[in-house]
Amino acid sequence: MSRTCSLLWGLSDVEEKMGLRQSLQGADVPQARTIYLNEPLRNTFCENSISTAKYSKWSFLPRYLYLQFSKTANAFFLFITVLQQIPDVSPTGKYTTLVPLLVILVISGIKEIVEDYKRHMADKLVNSKNTIVLRQNAWQMILWKEVNVGDIVKATNGQFLPADMVLISSSEPQATCFVATSNLDGETNLKIRQALSETAAMKTEKQLSSLSGKIKCEGPNFHFNSFVGTLYLNSESPISIGPDQILLRGTQLKNTEWILGIVVYTGFETKFMQNAVKSPLKRSKVEKVTNMQILVLFLLLLVMSLVSCVGAILWRDRYRAEPWYIGKKDYDYHSFGFDLLVFIILYHNLIPISLLVTLEIVKYIQALFINWDEDMHFKGSNVCAMARTSNLNEELGQVEYLFSDKTGTLTCNIMTFKKCSVAGIMYGQSPCSISDSYEFNDPALLQNFENDHPTREYIKEFLTLLCVCHTVFPEREGNNISYQASSPDEAALVKGAKKLGFVFTARMPNSVTIEAMGEELTFEILNVLEFSSNRKRMSIIVRTPEGQLRLYCKGADSVIYERLSENSLFVEETLVHLENFAKEGLRTLCVAYTDLTEIEYEQWLVMYKKASTVVQDRIQSLEDCYDRIEQKFLLLGATAIEDRLQARVPETITSLLKANIKIWVLTGDKQETAINIAYSCKLLSGEMPRIQLNANSLEATQQMINQNCQDLGALLGKENDLALIVDGKTLKYALHVEVKKSFLNLALSCRTVLCCRLSPLQKAEIVDVVKKQVKAITLAIGDGANDVGMIQTAHVGVGISGNEGMLATNNSDYAIAQFSYLEKLLLVHGTWNYFRVTKCILYCFYKNVVLYIIELWFAIVNGFSGQIIFERWCISLYNVIFTSLPPFTLGIFERCCSQESLLRYPQLYRISQTGDIFNIKVLWIQSINAIVHSFILFWLPAKMLEHDMVSQGGYTTDYLFLGNFIYTYVVVTVCLKAGLETLSWNKFTHFAIWGSIMIWLGFFAVYSSLWPTVAVAPEMTGQVNMALMCPHFWLGFFIVPIVCLIQNVAWKSIRNTCHRTLLEDVREMESSGVQVLRRDSARRWLETQDAPEVQAHGARAGGPGAARGEARRGRAGRSSARWEGVGVRAGCSPPLTQSRRILPVREANATPDAPPVECGTPGHPDLGGDGVTGFERVGARTDAGATRALEARHRPSLPLCTPLQPQVSRSAAGGYGERRRRSKLAAVLRGDAQLGLLETNSRRTRLLRVWKFPDSSGGQPASSAGVSTHTMRSGPQGRLSPGAQLWVFACEERAGPRTHLLADP
């Protein structure tokens, strides 16, 4: 049984590829199962041992080969290998394709084995854990894998549970227990589980052994929070089992001594394993284009083969028959088909055999780079970015549409109770200022409560409701109470109530205890009507201490307002307040209650009991049942909860918008809230016109859309500075077939689109529609279970590993911890990976075409007989050894420009986004270039050796001599071409390029001296001596690659002169000597800036409000200061006390008040000075000019910031390029200033010197009067380390630090 299970599991991956899985899931409703207690199993269920591995020992070879040969390219090479076995058909021997193919299969096989071995080890570890099970009336220690369905398991505190089971009893009173479910859903709070009262007493072995009966329950599924089952104990009425009694595999027992449970699902049928499904396989656009190109090459191969066949016929025609010297007797079977096979084998290497495995490895390493990125490591939760798939790496560079969830993605999902409205009176801070304190702190509420305000009772009821109506669980530690809640909103409300004196102190299974203003009250809980996203509310039926039956309810305003009784008061006022709250971007909930009569309740209870034992559709019938009693509410008021924006969200969004990525926000939240969040994250601006679509019918929607389309007129279809806001209901109509087209036209003409109140399905639908309509790459980012649909639908799915569980992360392609990391993921990793992968692919095509077209040229002079010009093994090792390294360095280390530039000029993203550097046209250009190269590479040496007497001894040569010449030149040219393509050469690049050439020469030497000692390559004997001694070889060695490549250099130069792109401009600026500080130190500093604890420092500088405002301004300043002209970036204002943390102070002499090194991207300082004549050096253009020129040329932008202007410039004498130690520094500084000199190199930052200046302006506020000029006439003391940069920073008490790059010493 277990074998079939694991086999099925293993196959799942294949099924997904074939798209079977979804249809299976849809069709296959799992059967309900019956488990008989204490009886031998009547049915066979899955065993508890799991295998997440893809292969087993036995299935590895067949399965691996099947997977590999289902790739077209590999199948093609297999086909060629088979063809080569036909006698006499192969000009290249029998095994020359087989061997490289084997090498490649072995390499990727090793990769598979390593990955699978890890999985096997992990499985083994899990399967061989111990657990205690009741067997033969006694407790026995067995391994996890031996656990069966129906077993009674005993688990103790801290243990992980081996299977899904129904809780029977526990050590705790009322048979409760606590479990940590963070492995399953990522939620950190403990969950409470309670056994049925009927089984709670069964604790001893004897009792358990005598237990008889059965459990009927639904079949295995992947819903964590649902379980439907019924327990039939002998001679008792059936009892319903719900999710409260279920303990899941993978959860950990906490705060409970022991529990007993009956296993219901094991192994792969547990919910934990059912959830661990891989997301569907996605293929990147580049991959598709590549497949297309392979097809093109295949066609080229066919054409070449046909041409050669025709050539052979013509040649034979000319010579009537075969000439005498060939001896024609045995060779009469020269048919056209036979020739065709010969030529297909001859040219088959046009298709790069190593491309697939090269790409696989390259992308694997690129994914590692993403995982390793320090900048995407979130300290808060200690989570790194994770690339869960590596085949979409380059797709990250092409994203055009970004679909973002709001809650938890743009915001922190950390809720704070901010405001409330009770009985028509609004409490909380005045709405005009965005408050900066974190919690609700309006004393008016309590004053009204204590001073017998007319609304006193309402206030009391309101706060009581907040204390009682929830599913929060308190944890006591001494006098402190902390709350464990699955919903952050609830926790916020309970905490808010606690602060107001209504403290929720204890939860018993059937009661909650609160302390209302010191008075202890216990509410008996009769029923909890759970929250679901469908119901949008939760209620609780309690018996108050006074004995009154009452239903408390809190939920979304729309559902509460539907259920208000006519007697309800303050309806209008509360509605106004709700709108106000929503406008401030707060999340609102309405709270209401209703009193129940005993009869009413009794009647309802009967219904409830009936509904809760239904096996099929229990949830639906329960909801219907809840609906009956949630009626005639009396409104108490509303609460408002703030969900703060995540750090750097507005900057990230601004940056992404600049990168021409269109951002759509898809949220389930209210329209007003969504709009407000959109404002605060700079997605919307004040002057941006908005189109709002809110309609109730198809006709209205259609009319509205058409009207708007008409208004736009000619602007339709272009990108306008417009915002479109749609709600879920309207969207339902808008996506109808007849309206869809015009709706999309409208939506795609807007810069920003907000969709509110969407269901998860609608989110996925929108993504799907846009994906199909515009054929652009889409990216969806979200953190919750409701985003899974769109994450899987979009080309690239990004999950935020946040507070809402692991579901989104587990279904995503890339998981990051913060929205702001998207900037780095897309702009840096995406662009780099795109450049890398495309260059790697183009280069692989190029090098294959170059070498193998030469066979065609040779065919022209050898009568199309199919003879190869190279030694056969040289041909097949070409891709595997001699030119295998340059594609790797291109694919792994190539950098089009530095990450600082990519982040500073998001416009660079468009290069990869448009895909201009990789399409069929580019491939053709590259192929034609390759054909030209191969033409030169063949005919130049051919003409050179035409006279056959090239060595000094007068010896004549043979065809292979020519072949080795050509082969050497090909390897040199191809490697140098890789060098020309490489924009940034590191040590690996050098190794790859020079190393490849050396490897070939070394191989050539060894290979030529093997025969006859080793029985290979008799033709090669002595070739190396003759070739290397031949002057013509070296003469050609220089001229041939030069002739090939000089045209590329010239072409590139001309293009870069006449048709310059942003990339070249940026690269030029980069190489003009302007380097920036290592980004990581900068980023760390930014993080400390935004972290909450920083604000504590703010208190010193003028109250919490000021501090936060400061911080915000700082953030805003940073983004806009990027374009600040003279390259001085301003606005960051950390308190000085923090600085030590930031500056990596490693030198003992660093002064304590050394200011922090500023953030990553100083502009280009005006290095030119007066004395420099620019022409010679790249960096001659003044920076301000360059920046402006860039701006003007590529996109107008926003130099908003007007920072203080510390002018730090070098004197005219010390122009750039002169390596002078001494120079004059002049700084215009305000106030009490310090000026320092820093030296940085790639490893460290060293403070060289600090100058302090007295406050010459006498402490005046910042004004022109306070400006003083300071001049220093000394350089840094001590030696500078090589390769270091000098920085000058100015630090002013008020304005914060500035850094300024001085020069490259």
Next chain:
Amino acid sequence: MKRKSQDCKSRLPDNSAMKQQQLPAFRLQLSANEILSGFFATGVFCLGMGVILLLSAKSIREIEINYTEKCASCAKLREDATNFDKECNCSVSFYLPQKMEGNVYLYYKLYGFYQNLYRYILSRSNIQLVGTDVKDVRNCAPFKTSDEGLPIAPCGAIANSLFNDTFVLLYNFNSSTQIKVPMVRTATAWWTDKYVKFQNPTYQNLSHAFEGTAKPPNWPKPVYELDEEDPRNNGFINDDFIVWMRTAAFPTFKKLHRRLHRIDSFTEGLPAGSYSFIINYNFPVSKFQGQKALVLSTLTWSGGSSLFLGLAYLVTGAVTLLAFFSMMAVHLKLKERKTFFLQ
């Protein structure tokens, strides 16, 4: 389950240059000056090399005597394979206007003979030729075995079609005396061929070694009689045979046949004057519209006449310089824009 231990330590990735993709890298970014000077240097270098190569090629003396037409009657005779045992000689005289100084090499040159045909090249047995197994004829089709079923040695199409014209060069010392120009028939093959790749089977007597094998059908005599005067030039290690076995890359090719033995009046080389070749015409070419020629040539430091290589350098140099000048012009024009070339 395993997470616990990971949770404790910080998962902050290594701050190494490699992992953070901060490896120091040289940018391939050339300024206008570098590009222009690069072009200029390349151009000048190529021009210079071109001139040197052309000059050295000019210093070569070379004369080619095509005897296809001149020996037409012999050619006619050879077209009929049944006449294989009939001798046919013809004489071709020519005049050497300038003397050929230094080493002089005699090549034969074939036009239209495809030694590079796939099946032709394939048809040989290297194992046989290295002397280990004389009867290995596996790849030699269609010349594997003789009609009697004996394995052919040397087998295969290449060996079978061995060029077998023989030449005697006569120098007309004066109007009456003709001197036979002394020629060396060894050291015309590569060292590795002669001593590594081609080996006679180890037997006291060469003819015994080839017992049980047949001669190639086109050969008048068996392999062990190729050069009965010199045992080091007989059998598989016969220089003429070895030279032929290196199959040429093009249908028109030359092969080294003899070297001038620089003794007596030929110590300086070949003096100017009139010469004649006495050709023993055996090798049929007219069947495939081929032609035969003889080439006498001297060499320079770089080998034979390489007009092409010199021209290639010259043209490359010229084109590069042209590109340099035009780019320079563009550059000067755009100087105020400070435009840079590569990347």
